[in-house]
Amino acid sequence: MHRRLFLTSMAALVAAGPLRAESFEVTLTEAEWRAKLSKAQFAVLRKADTERVGSSPLNAEHRKGVFSCAGCDLAVYRSEDKFESGTGWPSFTQPIKGAVGTKPDNSLFTTRTEVHCRRCGGHLGHVFDDGPKPTGKRYCMNGVAMNFTAA
Template sequence: MKRRTFILSATSLIAAGSARAAQEGAFEVTRSEEEWRAMLSDAEYAVMRDEKTERAGSSALNDEKRSGIYACRGCDLPLYDASTKFDSGTGWPSFYAPLPNAIGTKDDNSLFARRTEVHCRRCGSHLGHVFDDGPTPTGKRHCLNGVSLVFKAA
């Protein structure tokens, strides 16, 4: 790796870490890294705090059909009503609309594509991404990681 490439890569990583740290302080529910690690499994931490993605088809919530609410695993904030869930065929739980004042979004330019990341508005936990190929009435597909969610049956 050339020196210039290394410096630019390192600078980008430092800036991303600083932005994440600044963002973390902007949420109602905040925890230290140690507190998050103590309450989450390795897979949950990778998705919710490091913005990774679980393997398609790996979440039992993808097949959940009962009435109820999907809440944030990080802070228990209700996020999605089960009535807005649909089978997107992607292998991840998908919804066409969140509950009011439940989520936040930000641009995600990773993986050589421009996407919109979805996170819990209260604790900042990464949930997944939203796309413009969902059903009516919104035309949105909130494609979420099941490990970020807790299902509460009605």
């Protein structure tokens, strides 16, 4: 019986056609991304890795300015939305409107919400519902996935 269910499920997947990857404005081959990004940036932005806790200089960045995607330079967060979460990663209450996308992340035996750059699809981090007012959100980002430009 289990074999029949498996075969039926596989037939339905084949009939549905190939899985389609999301398309983004900025698309590069894996080789081009590797050439453009550092090893750490590639691991986070393109392979959804997580930087080591407390390792990003952006965690201690307190100047006025803008945080942008290290993959395509799209402005994704403003300094006035940054807060000290105590997690060891740069955290924000909200992104710049229209700058990021989200999708379910079912890794690590739980469901989280992944945050990615809407222009290049680069993995930035995750968003949680335990942030401060006014949004109640904590956008917990990998610093290596962003650059900072002071205003």
